[in-house]
Amino acid sequence: MKGKAILAFVVVGSLAVGSMLGAQGTERELTVEELYLRDIEFQILSEKAFSDSREIKLNVLDEIETMIEEGDIDDPDKVEFVLEYLGMEGTARRVRESARLINYYPEVRRRAANLLGRLGGERAKDALVSILLIDDEPMVKAEAAYALGIIGMNDGNEVVRALLYTLENEDPLMPDNNLAYAVCLAVEKIVEANNGDLEGSAYADLARTLVRIAQGNYIKTVRRKALQTLEVLKEYQ
Numbered sequence: 001m002k003g004k005a006i007l008a009f010v011v012v013g014s015l016a017v018g019s020m021l022g023a024q025g026t027e028r029e030l031t032v033e034e035l036y037l038r039d040i041e042f043q044i045l046s047e048k049a050f051s052d053s054r055e056i057k058l059n060v061l062d063e064i065e066t067m068i069e070e071g072d073i074d075d076p077d078k079v080e081f082v083l084e085y086l087g088m089e090g091t092a093r094r095v096r097e098s099a100r101l102i103n104y105y106p107e108v109r110r111r112a113a114n115l116l117g118r119l120g121g122e123r124a125k126d127a128l129v130s131i132l133l134i135d136d137e138p139m140v141k142a143e144a145a146y147a148l149g150i151i152g153m154n155d156g157n158e159v160v161r162a163l164l165y166t167l168e169n170e171d172p173l174m175p176d177n178n179l180a181y182a183v184c185l186a187v188e189k190i191v192e193a194n195n196g197d198l199e200g201s202a203y204a205d206l207a208r209t210l211v212r213i214a215q216g217n218y219i220k221t222v223r224r225k226a227l228q229t230l231e232v233l234k235e236y237q
Helices: 002-022 032-049 054-069 076-087 106-119 122-134 138-151 155-168 177-193 202-214 220-235
Strands: none
Touching (some): 032 054, 054 106, 076 106, 106 138, 138 155, 138 177, 177 220
8 A cells, every 4th residue: 555655646746747847837836745635536536436335436426516516626537537437337347246237326327427417528428428328227328318418519420329329229119208308408409509510411310300209109298399309400400
Protein backbone atom coordinates (compact mmCIF):
# COMPACT_ATOMS: atom_id res chain seq x y z
CA MET A 1 0.00 0.00 0.00
CA LYS A 2 2.83 2.34 0.91
CA GLY A 3 4.51 1.70 -2.43
CA LYS A 4 1.32 2.52 -4.29
CA ALA A 5 0.91 5.77 -2.40
CA ILE A 6 4.49 6.83 -3.12
CA LEU A 7 4.08 5.99 -6.81
CA ALA A 8 0.89 8.02 -7.01
CA PHE A 9 2.63 10.95 -5.37
CA VAL A 10 5.54 10.79 -7.81
CA VAL A 11 3.23 10.59 -10.82
CA VAL A 12 1.04 13.45 -9.68
CA GLY A 13 4.08 15.47 -8.72
CA SER A 14 5.46 15.03 -12.23
CA LEU A 15 2.17 16.14 -13.71
CA ALA A 16 2.20 19.21 -11.52
CA VAL A 17 5.70 20.14 -12.64
CA GLY A 18 4.73 19.68 -16.28
CA SER A 19 1.66 21.81 -15.73
CA MET A 20 3.72 24.60 -14.16
CA LEU A 21 6.18 24.53 -17.04
CA GLY A 22 3.62 24.40 -19.82
CA ALA A 23 0.62 26.33 -18.55
CA GLN A 24 1.97 29.79 -17.85
CA GLY A 25 -0.55 32.56 -17.73
CA THR A 26 -3.15 30.69 -15.70
CA GLU A 27 -4.50 32.41 -12.63
CA ARG A 28 -3.15 29.92 -10.13
CA GLU A 29 -1.25 26.67 -10.32
CA LEU A 30 -2.45 23.78 -8.20
CA THR A 31 0.04 22.59 -5.60
CA VAL A 32 1.35 19.04 -5.60
CA GLU A 33 -0.71 18.38 -2.46
CA GLU A 34 -3.92 19.58 -4.15
CA LEU A 35 -3.34 17.43 -7.21
CA TYR A 36 -2.47 14.44 -5.02
CA LEU A 37 -5.60 14.85 -2.91
CA ARG A 38 -7.76 15.11 -6.03
CA ASP A 39 -6.19 11.97 -7.42
CA ILE A 40 -6.77 10.15 -4.14
CA GLU A 41 -10.43 11.23 -4.19
CA PHE A 42 -10.78 9.73 -7.65
CA GLN A 43 -9.08 6.52 -6.53
CA ILE A 44 -11.49 6.20 -3.61
CA LEU A 45 -14.46 6.88 -5.88
CA SER A 46 -13.25 4.24 -8.34
CA GLU A 47 -12.63 1.62 -5.66
CA LYS A 48 -16.14 2.15 -4.31
CA ALA A 49 -17.58 1.85 -7.83
CA PHE A 50 -15.67 -1.42 -8.32
CA SER A 51 -17.03 -2.94 -5.10
CA ASP A 52 -19.54 -5.79 -5.14
CA SER A 53 -22.07 -3.87 -3.07
CA ARG A 54 -25.11 -2.39 -4.79
CA GLU A 55 -25.53 0.08 -1.92
CA ILE A 56 -21.94 1.34 -2.23
CA LYS A 57 -22.37 1.79 -5.97
CA LEU A 58 -25.53 3.81 -5.38
CA ASN A 59 -23.62 5.89 -2.84
CA VAL A 60 -21.01 6.65 -5.51
CA LEU A 61 -23.78 7.83 -7.81
CA ASP A 62 -25.10 10.06 -5.01
CA GLU A 63 -21.64 11.61 -4.69
CA ILE A 64 -21.30 12.19 -8.42
CA GLU A 65 -24.79 13.70 -8.60
CA THR A 66 -23.83 16.16 -5.88
CA MET A 67 -20.62 17.01 -7.76
CA ILE A 68 -22.58 17.70 -10.95
CA GLU A 69 -25.20 19.78 -9.16
CA GLU A 70 -22.54 21.86 -7.41
CA GLY A 71 -20.36 22.22 -10.52
CA ASP A 72 -17.50 20.58 -8.66
CA ILE A 73 -16.02 18.47 -11.47
CA ASP A 74 -12.50 19.39 -12.52
CA ASP A 75 -11.87 16.35 -14.72
CA PRO A 76 -15.03 15.17 -16.53
CA ASP A 77 -13.15 12.26 -18.14
CA LYS A 78 -12.50 10.65 -14.76
CA VAL A 79 -16.13 11.00 -13.73
CA GLU A 80 -17.27 9.69 -17.12
CA PHE A 81 -15.02 6.63 -16.63
CA VAL A 82 -16.73 5.77 -13.34
CA LEU A 83 -20.23 6.38 -14.75
CA GLU A 84 -19.52 4.29 -17.84
CA TYR A 85 -18.30 1.45 -15.64
CA LEU A 86 -21.45 1.59 -13.50
CA GLY A 87 -23.66 2.01 -16.57
CA MET A 88 -22.48 -1.36 -17.90
CA GLU A 89 -22.45 -3.22 -14.60
CA GLY A 90 -23.94 -6.65 -15.23
CA THR A 91 -24.20 -6.26 -19.01
CA ALA A 92 -20.84 -5.55 -20.65
CA ARG A 93 -19.11 -6.66 -17.42
CA ARG A 94 -20.59 -9.73 -15.80
CA VAL A 95 -19.54 -11.34 -12.54
CA ARG A 96 -20.80 -14.85 -11.84
CA GLU A 97 -20.76 -16.98 -8.74
CA SER A 98 -21.68 -20.65 -9.21
CA ALA A 99 -22.97 -19.73 -12.68
CA ARG A 100 -25.24 -17.08 -11.14
CA LEU A 101 -24.93 -13.44 -12.24
CA ILE A 102 -24.28 -11.45 -9.07
CA ASN A 103 -23.63 -7.91 -10.31
CA TYR A 104 -26.85 -7.26 -12.20
CA TYR A 105 -28.04 -3.88 -10.90
CA PRO A 106 -30.54 -2.21 -13.29
CA GLU A 107 -31.12 0.75 -10.96
CA VAL A 108 -27.37 1.42 -10.82
CA ARG A 109 -27.21 1.38 -14.61
CA ARG A 110 -30.29 3.59 -14.95
CA ARG A 111 -28.91 6.24 -12.62
CA ALA A 112 -25.50 6.11 -14.27
CA ALA A 113 -27.16 6.74 -17.65
CA ASN A 114 -29.03 9.70 -16.21
CA LEU A 115 -25.84 11.24 -14.83
CA LEU A 116 -23.95 10.65 -18.08
CA GLY A 117 -26.57 12.77 -19.81
CA ARG A 118 -26.18 15.51 -17.22
CA LEU A 119 -22.39 15.32 -17.46
CA GLY A 120 -22.47 15.62 -21.25
CA GLY A 121 -19.61 15.52 -23.74
CA GLU A 122 -18.45 13.21 -26.51
CA ARG A 123 -17.32 10.37 -24.26
CA ALA A 124 -20.56 10.42 -22.29
CA LYS A 125 -22.50 10.28 -25.56
CA ASP A 126 -20.49 7.26 -26.74
CA ALA A 127 -21.06 5.49 -23.42
CA LEU A 128 -24.80 6.11 -23.62
CA VAL A 129 -25.00 4.72 -27.16
CA SER A 130 -23.32 1.55 -25.90
CA ILE A 131 -25.70 1.30 -22.95
CA LEU A 132 -28.68 1.82 -25.24
CA LEU A 133 -27.56 -0.96 -27.57
CA ILE A 134 -26.42 -3.62 -25.10
CA ASP A 135 -28.70 -3.27 -22.08
CA ASP A 136 -31.68 -5.58 -21.79
CA GLU A 137 -33.73 -3.57 -19.30
CA PRO A 138 -36.27 -1.20 -20.92
CA MET A 139 -36.01 1.28 -18.04
CA VAL A 140 -32.25 1.58 -18.53
CA LYS A 141 -32.65 1.93 -22.29
CA ALA A 142 -35.30 4.62 -21.78
CA GLU A 143 -33.00 6.58 -19.46
CA ALA A 144 -30.11 6.26 -21.92
CA ALA A 145 -32.31 7.42 -24.80
CA TYR A 146 -33.50 10.48 -22.91
CA ALA A 147 -29.95 11.27 -21.78
CA LEU A 148 -28.78 11.18 -25.39
CA GLY A 149 -31.45 13.73 -26.19
CA ILE A 150 -30.16 15.95 -23.37
CA ILE A 151 -26.63 15.82 -24.82
CA GLY A 152 -27.96 16.46 -28.33
CA MET A 153 -24.96 15.18 -30.29
CA ASN A 154 -25.60 13.21 -33.47
CA ASP A 155 -22.37 12.93 -35.47
CA GLY A 156 -23.10 11.12 -38.69
CA ASN A 157 -26.59 10.28 -37.41
CA GLU A 158 -24.96 7.80 -34.99
CA VAL A 159 -27.37 8.55 -32.16
CA VAL A 160 -30.49 8.62 -34.32
CA ARG A 161 -29.53 5.26 -35.81
CA ALA A 162 -29.05 3.79 -32.33
CA LEU A 163 -32.45 5.07 -31.23
CA LEU A 164 -34.14 3.63 -34.31
CA TYR A 165 -32.35 0.31 -33.93
CA THR A 166 -33.53 0.06 -30.33
CA LEU A 167 -37.19 0.50 -31.26
CA GLU A 168 -36.97 -1.77 -34.28
CA ASN A 169 -35.81 -4.63 -32.07
CA GLU A 170 -38.71 -4.40 -29.65
CA ASP A 171 -41.46 -6.98 -29.53
CA PRO A 172 -44.27 -5.31 -31.56
CA LEU A 173 -46.91 -7.14 -29.52
CA MET A 174 -45.53 -6.05 -26.14
CA PRO A 175 -43.51 -2.85 -26.68
CA ASP A 176 -42.35 -0.71 -23.77
CA ASN A 177 -44.28 2.55 -23.52
CA ASN A 178 -41.65 4.40 -21.48
CA LEU A 179 -38.91 3.53 -23.95
CA ALA A 180 -40.93 4.69 -26.94
CA TYR A 181 -41.86 7.94 -25.20
CA ALA A 182 -38.21 8.55 -24.22
CA VAL A 183 -37.09 7.97 -27.80
CA CYS A 184 -39.66 10.48 -29.07
CA LEU A 185 -38.38 13.08 -26.59
CA ALA A 186 -34.78 12.35 -27.54
CA VAL A 187 -35.52 12.70 -31.26
CA GLU A 188 -37.16 16.09 -30.70
CA LYS A 189 -34.21 17.36 -28.67
CA ILE A 190 -31.61 16.05 -31.13
CA VAL A 191 -33.38 17.50 -34.16
CA GLU A 192 -33.74 20.87 -32.45
CA ALA A 193 -30.15 20.87 -31.13
CA ASN A 194 -28.84 20.21 -34.63
CA ASN A 195 -31.24 22.68 -36.28
CA GLY A 196 -32.74 19.87 -38.31
CA ASP A 197 -29.40 18.93 -39.86
CA LEU A 198 -29.81 15.19 -40.34
CA GLU A 199 -27.99 13.25 -43.04
CA GLY A 200 -29.15 10.86 -45.74
CA SER A 201 -32.34 8.94 -45.11
CA ALA A 202 -32.55 9.87 -41.42
CA TYR A 203 -35.73 11.93 -41.81
CA ALA A 204 -37.53 9.22 -43.75
CA ASP A 205 -36.42 6.52 -41.32
CA LEU A 206 -37.50 8.58 -38.32
CA ALA A 207 -40.86 9.39 -39.89
CA ARG A 208 -41.49 5.73 -40.66
CA THR A 209 -40.69 4.70 -37.09
CA LEU A 210 -42.83 7.46 -35.57
CA VAL A 211 -45.79 6.49 -37.75
CA ARG A 212 -45.34 2.90 -36.61
CA ILE A 213 -45.43 4.04 -32.98
CA ALA A 214 -48.53 6.16 -33.61
CA GLN A 215 -50.28 3.14 -35.10
CA GLY A 216 -48.74 0.53 -32.82
CA ASN A 217 -49.65 -1.31 -29.65
CA TYR A 218 -48.84 1.62 -27.35
CA ILE A 219 -50.93 3.60 -24.90
CA LYS A 220 -52.66 6.73 -26.17
CA THR A 221 -50.14 9.10 -24.57
CA VAL A 222 -47.25 7.50 -26.45
CA ARG A 223 -49.10 7.42 -29.77
CA ARG A 224 -49.94 11.11 -29.38
CA LYS A 225 -46.32 11.92 -28.54
CA ALA A 226 -45.16 10.17 -31.73
CA LEU A 227 -47.48 12.38 -33.77
CA GLN A 228 -46.19 15.49 -32.00
CA THR A 229 -42.62 14.45 -32.78
CA LEU A 230 -43.58 14.03 -36.44
CA GLU A 231 -44.76 17.64 -36.43
CA VAL A 232 -41.37 18.71 -35.06
CA LEU A 233 -39.65 16.90 -37.94
CA LYS A 234 -41.88 18.67 -40.46
CA GLU A 235 -40.76 22.06 -39.16
CA TYR A 236 -37.22 21.39 -40.41
CA GLN A 237 -38.08 20.03 -43.85
